[in-house]
């Protein structure tokens with residue numbers, strides 16, 4: 001700027017100079033990338049906004065306090081174990097549990113999650129600048145920072161809108177997961193339609209906030225379109241479009257002012273509503289993910305031994321779980337009980353309990369809130385726990401409720417008879433204890449008695465592998481393989497009692513503890529390096545539950561026969577002499593696969609036998625239960641007649657793969673379930689059941 005003052009008109013020139021200086025400063029300020037908050041708002045409006053913000057925050061805090069009281073978190077601690085904060089952060093950041101079942105939903109939820117987070121962080125940064133930094137003389141919300149901030153918020157805001165639209169389309173299409181129809185024949189409570197309303201209001205509220213946020217930005221930019229606002233690309237384009245149709249200057253400012261209030265009022269209402277609506281899952285779900293005990297289904301809780309009868313019995317984590325459910329319906333979709341039209345849906349069970357909790361229900365949950373048949377229908381297969389994106393523990397909850405039923409004597413009749421049989425004979429078949437190893441006499445070489453002789457490997461037979469006639473053939477095959485490989489193996493003959501895995505899962509905690517104590521005492525008197533079993537249920541309880549009850553061995557000393565036989569092949573103690581050249585599919589037993597992570601070893605074993613292994617659509621951790629678990633094998637049918645049982649559905653699934661020679665299993669209960677299902681499903685002429693020991697015996701013979 002050139003200063004040109006003529007003599008004689010000094011006063012006029014000084015005044016012109018002052019005006020030009022002010023104009024220059026105005027221009028510079030107008031071009032500095034930043035903006036004024038509460039632009040063109042009267043002081044009373046600013047005051048009102050702060051009052052409403054205070055009210056909204058107070059309601060939010062009060063709601064959170066009520067939740068903490070509801071779960072009794074402050075009194076008992078979240079869980080006797082620890083919170084897995086690191087894992088929760090990893091799961092939330094990567095969205096791994098949400099992506100597991102559906103990539104599109106995972107992507108859409110991540111877009112909404114990160115969009116919301118960035119917009120929330122943007123508002124917080126603005127508040128810090130205005131209320132803390134500026135009074136201290138440091139206004140950082142300008143220049144390059146402002147431009148980067150604007151770009152970041154625009155991109156994430158747009159991603160949030162895209163995610164919300166995708167989730168809206170998903171929800172509008174409905175389907176099994178999002179259909180609140182009940183499977184158990186109970187009337188659909190009016191709360192279920194309120195859930196649907198809640199889901200939609202939540203989605204629309206976020207859409208509204210995202211859309212009005214962009215509209216606000218567009219009107220602001222349309223007022224005078226400063227060049228630096230190009231860093232808000234969405235707003236710049238829409239603001240320019242508004243100017244093109246004549247909305248600019250004072251008119252745009254008027255509309256901006258109005259939109260600001262529409263946006264702010266809904267935003268404040270949204271914050272206040274978080275602890276009372278579906279938005280609650282923003283608080284409860286991450287906490288449930290952190291509290292989830294990954295081992296809880298393979299090691300059922302030791303306490304309370306008498307189980308749950310009322311909500312007051314629930315441990316805080318399980319009370320929190322009820323509100324953490326997002327009603328995504330994944331557990332409902334995968335549950336084999338639901339798929340077989342039995343009166344159980346894990347989603348409905350959680351929602352029934354949630355409704356009782358929010359209504360302050362204090363009485364006995366059974367049968368008012370839950371029907372006993374609902375609890376008895378569960379196979380404890382863990383599919384629901386495995387797919388739940390927010391870490392809800394359905395299996396221990398159902399198990400503890402079953403304990404409550406057993407404690408009250410409200411037991412399924414057939415199951416009660418099995419409990420009595422096990423109590424009196426030590427096995428679920430009611431056979432004399434000496435009969436357990438009668439088939440051993442048919443072997444060429446006798447198995448040593450591990451109670452009398454030290455052995456490398458103690459073979460814990462299990463009821464089904466030793467007392468059920470079809471399985472005895474497979475146990476003989478396994479014995480031949482072990483002897484062929486020169487394994488120093490023995491068993492405890494009539495000293496063995498049912499390990500009790502399914503007695504526990506059926507809810508008879510007292511009987512399970514007795515069985516465990518007896519078995520631990522017997523095994524403690526034996527000298528062995530490892531415990532071998534072909535029964536995944538026995539494997540699970542010996543490996544994961546007995547050590548907690550005083551067993552003097554480490555979990556990794558217990559081995560399933562699929563893993564052990566593969567070891568024998570890998571070390572050359574067994575060799576394949578006659579590859580079978582057949583085509584087959586393998587069924588992952590829930591307890592071996594989903595619960596204990598043994599997926600690859602059985603597959604490698606089968607392939608080494610010369611089998612062309614074809615996978616069923618549901619495989620590995622997504623396997624489908626045979627229907628025997630959790631004591632279901634002993635109970636009466638709870639499905640309406642005419643429905644296809646889980647084992648029959650599984651054989652149908654195998655047959656959908658085309659021509660197959662073998663349906664291959666690695667669990668004695670699967671042998672029983674699937675031999676029957678192959679016949680009853682009408683596929684007896686098309687597929688043959690094979691247990692892995694039989695396959696390997698054939699492949700290593702000759």
Ligand code: SF4
Pocket residue numbers: 331334335336337338344345346377378379380381382383384385394395625
């Ligand atoms: S454990 Fe299996 S049967 Fe039981 S509720 Fe879960 S998915 Fe259904």
Ligand code: SF4
Pocket residue numbers: 324325326327328329330331332346347350384387388389390391392
């Ligand atoms: S319990 Fe888990 S999987 Fe089931 S509906 Fe709720 S959030 Fe979804």
